[in-house]
Amino acid sequence: MPNEPIDTRAKILEAAVQVFAQKGYHETRMDDIVNESKTSKGSLYFYFPSKQDIFFGLIETFTGLLESRLKEAIAAEQHGSEQVDSALTASLRLFSQYRTLAKIVLVQAVGLGAAFEERRRTINDRFAAIIQARIEKGIQDGSLPKQNADLAARAWVGALNEIVIYWIYTGTPDLETAIPEIKAFLLRSIGVGNK
């Protein structure tokens, strides 16, 4: 094991974000990441045996961030309807804040083959499950009308994915500015305001 500070892994991931963003996944060589991160080849291969491992590391970083933001947002609210509202704000803020990382995870991961696609599906499932549980809580505590929470959660994941990817490609609508509109649309879909 290379004798380096414990944040070497984080440094490599940060460098990889920059290099993938500039050159794209396919064009990036491991050496580019060594140079950008100012670490050694030995360290890089110790933490990440392949370029794909780095990519998966970035996906985990991003989904980890998203999950912890969601957890905080949900813990701060009592009723299911407030929890979904607050979870939506937290996710959209995170995407807006980490546009470069989101671009790599959401856009570059598409078209990279079956292994990536499977990972993407698993992540979608995980976030759909989080949303579903909050909608179900809302139905239970009476803050949301009865509905198919599974279907709604699935639809939200798809809708958010498409909105964020479109924003990454085109820059419109400005995500931070559009948060109230996106929330109004999605909350309407699950019957917030017309129980």
Add this chain to the structure above:
Amino acid sequence: MPNEPIDTRAKILEAAVQVFAQKGYHETRMDDIVNESKTSKGSLYFYFPSKQDIFFGLIETFTGLLESRLKEAIAAEQHGSEQVDSALTASLRLFSQYRTLAKIVLVQAVGLGAAFEERRRTINDRFAAIIQARIEKGIQDGSLPKQNADLAARAWVGALNEIVIYWIYTGTPDLETAIPEIKAFLLRSIGVGNK
């Protein structure tokens, strides 16, 4: 040009649906499609110089079908809100009816690289534009409340995509049965019933 009936192209595409569904795109060889379609290698290469061309042919077949169904559904209704309602039913029915073709176009096309991904984005844009125009008509004729039609259309494309892909993978919810629920969810999101 091979001297064969004019429906050879259609026969090849039908055969390709079967072969891609069974073996997957990557594992399929042009010869498999020649055998399944009972045409000749000459015909196949005349109509489709490469496997990718066959795949694009299938994507066009499916999106062509979807567009003509949408056109009919929309033409049969007067107000914007009825047009989106009817367009939703028509699309979900088509997916339900052509599950195998939908699987190839929506699931197998993912992970096939940049050329396919670009095609997918273009198709999403086209269908988002169709939905957006109907929502805008609804706002104009007073059958829908004022809203960001562009955002709503984009969200619908993402939501429908995710619901259909999940159904293709898992078989749940049964798409035909779930049509009323999916429609209720999406129509609520654009304010149908609470102008």
